Amino acid sequence: MTLKKTIIMLKSLLPSCMKPQKSTSDKSRFTVLKETSSLRLSLSDVSNSSVASLMSDLSSSYFGSNLHIFTLKELKNITHDFAKSNFLGEGGFGQVFKGFIDEKLRSSLTPQSVAVKVLDLDGKQGHREWLAEVIFLGQLKHPHLVNLIGYCCEDEHRLLVYEFMTRGNLENQLYKGYSGTLPWLTRIKIAIGAAKGLTFLHEEEKPVIYRDFKASNILLDSDFTAKLSDFGLAIDGPQGDETHVTTRVMGTQGYAAPEYIMTGHVTAMSDVFSFGVVLLELLTGRRCLDKSRPSREQNLVEWAKPFLKDAHKIDRIMDPRLEGQYSVEGARKAAALAYQCLSHHPKSRPTMRSVVKTLEPLLGLTHDITVPFVYVVPIEGEAESTPKDGKDQSGNVNECDVVVDQVVVMNGNQGEEKEVEKKGKGQRRRSKKGYRHKYRIRSLRSNNAVYSDTALYKTLGIGLYSPR
Secondary structure: OOHHHHHHHHHHHOOOOOOOOOOOOHHHHHHHHHHHOOOOOOHHHHOOHHHHHHHOOOOHHHHOOOOEEOOHHHHHHHOOOOOHHHEEEEOOOEEEEEEEEOOOOOOOOOOEEEEEEEEOOOOOOOHHHHHHHHHHHHHOOOOOEOOEEEEEEEOOEEEEEEEOOOOOEHHHHHHOOOOOOOOHHHHHHHHHHHHHHHHHHHOOOOOEEOOOOOHHHEEEOOOOOEEEOOOOOOEEOOOOOOOOEEOOOOOOOOOOOHHHHHHOEEOHHHHHHHHHHHHHHHHHOOOOEOOOOOHHHOEHHHHHHHHHOOHHHHHHOOOHHHOOOOOHHHHHHHHHHHHHHOOOOHHHOOOHHHHHHHHHHHHHOOOOOOOOEEEEEOOOOHHHHOOOOOEOOOOOEOOOOOOOOEEEEEOOOOOOEEEEOOOOOOOOOOOOOOOOOOOOOHHHOOOOOEEEHHHHHHHHOOOOOOOO
16 A cells, blocks of 8 residues: 555544544545455554554544444443542553443443543553554454454543453463462463464454553453453554564563564564463462572573473472372473474474464363362260260250361362361350360261362362461
8 A cells, every 4th residue: 555545544543632634525535445445444554653643543434333433431430430449440541440332322332330441641552552552453353352342532632432341451360360360271272362362463355463462451341251351562464475463662671572572573473472481370379480489480481491391390380389289190291382482493383373273162171170079087985975967965056065077178189188167056165265166067077978079169168278
């Protein structure tokens, strides 16, 4: 596309936020749209400095009904003037607030919660990153890409409105989760979803290189479906005979591919390397860079990569919070895949479509997942003094009777033993000094058999593996 055609298209489709412009006739606009309807507007089409003043806004005539244009006043209203109570987090772009859109604000929109991202005018990112998000997410729609609902561009203010993702980002779930660690199969599901998102970007007619794939940019809905967000650093990939795109090195330390850091050459394989880092984080439960660890373990890739080559050493790097509850076969295959993705030679890395094909079968590998069991050990002499059904001779349950039960939890992988106590109904009795109070767990007294950890959680109302 020549510069002249680009300027004509932008003048008709991208009116400025800052300056009024002359209206374009419907006929000329239709002609431009007809000529460009089969092409996706790319960031390179609007990157020329001579037309930078035309980039401040995007007309809904180009994106159709995909995007809604909001006023700053409207976004202040739905977030209660960006109240602290609605604050969700902060990234390189700026702060994010939760809001709610109802039918009064937009009758064409289903009432829903949204996330409003506000550009930090003094931050590291600026108008170009805002524009990249609008251009890419305004046109690219996929189940594993976050949905951009609309935007705001008033004076110097730049805001983006996204669908609200209930479970936040993967980084918080993996390292700051208060509801327990992510189960093995959930981690694999997240990896598959993120891989499908990258596959879609790489296989577009005009390929897109994400360039900032990391745990904090993977958002999760209530079902742990992964969606890629934050397209501020995304760029159009090489086309035709081009093998790479040369650009200024940007991204997040620890995730960027080595060849990109050294040469500034970026390809789809650069995203594959970043995916390998995130996959390694899911396996180990460690951050890609962690200065709090010993010097040899601070860089996750350098520390874990030697273990990935040996299937018999995978257990040494697996997240201890999983407590052995994962498929050994699945972990070995995932580790082998991570090793391929982390190759220093870009051509040796698999495509994202190959990554998806490798990961999907792992969801079915459940036969060798180790499950802890619970064995109730009766105290000597207890069986004679107290009936198993907990009733007295008259057949009534004695609520105040206190009987000592010892519950031993055996972890099939590590052989750990833990004692669990449960307060039964009735009043507490004082015991001799030095003894601990223990109460009957009536739901576990029906038979001295093996119980799943899930059943015990429900009975006791606690997590067996929560730190003391």
